[in-house]
Amino acid sequence: MVQKLKNLGRLKITILLIAMTSFCVAISVTRSLITDTKVFLFLNWNLFLALIPFTISTLMLVYNLNRKLPVILLTITWILFFPNSPYILTDLFHLRLNGSAPIWFDLVLILSFAWTGLVYGLISLMDIEKHLITYLNKKLVNSLIISFLFLASFGIYLGRYLRWNSWDIISNPLGLASDILGRFLNPLSHPRTWGMTLLMGLLLNMIYFSIKFIKAKPELAKI
Template identity: 80%
Template sequence: MINKLKTMGRLNITILLIAMTLFCFAISITRYLITGTKVFLFLNWNLFLALIPWTISSLMLIYNLNKKPPLVLLIISWVLFFPNSPYILTDLFHLRLHGSAPVWFDLVLILSFAWTGLVYGLTSLMDIEKMLSNYLSQKWVNTVIVSFLFLAGFGIYLGRYLRWNSWDIIKNPLGLAVDIIDRFINPFSHPRTWGMTLLMGILLNMIYFSIKFIKVKPELKGI
């Protein structure tokens, strides 16, 4: 496994993500030991959900599961879990609800989880983009990626305000479908749905393409 990660140039980011995850776990446990309150321990579960899309895309790359039939099914599975990665950003809503620790400590704690979850998600999205590039032109790849990020914004709304999660596609598909269809049939009755989807989608696109462009090393001329 390590050799495969080295070959793919993925070992460093994997080690970094493991270290970031351990830091998140450690700081949440530290808060619990100091304050005796469990209010932010749930972030560890949210982070576990956030690494699922990264795990799916990593296995797809490592085991070369990018042939058309399994690729479509695996990407559908990936899409269902992808919103869990940026979802932790919304846990900032909890920042001032619990005063058992200094606000600055809780800010660092939540941002650590949020950023780690985001890196899991965006890394996996880059994996998906790479695999799609084998079948689609760059124009269509970009269109799909932008769409995925807006879908993530919609998924974040479903999780934060309607309390649906990825498992409900199996546990309660009818109830989930009713809520989703209602928002498409009666869009003007749900302004918060589309307001959050739009703004969160724009934010996620800004973050993703900013990181993507920063990764591109410009040619240094005349130096």
């Protein structure tokens, strides 16, 4: 596996992500030990969920899957878990001035988890884009990528405000479907749903395409 990652030019970023994840875990455990509270330990679970889409896309890359059915099934699975990566951005809602630790410490803690989770997600999205480009034309793939990011934004809303998660598509599909259909059939009755979906989707698209632009222009690193 290590040699395959190296051959694909993926080893360095994987090591970096392991280091970033280790930092996140360490800082959250340190906070828990110093303050004798478990306030932000849940972030470790959120980060684990953010790791799943990255794991799926990495396996697709390492094993060079090119059969349509496995690619389609894994891509669908990836879509279900992808919102977990940017979801951690909304954990900033938990930032409080009257917490058991200095607010600057909690800010660094939450941002560390949020950024690490987001990087996991964005890299996995780039992987999926590479797979799709082998089957579809570039314009259609770009449209799909934009759609995935807006779908992720909608998924973030479902998780943050309606408390649904990726597993509920198996454990409670009817309840999940009911909430989703209700918002599509009566959009005007749910302005917060579509307001957050639109703005968060635009933010995620700005982040993703700005990173892609910088990646495509290595000369910018010399500025």
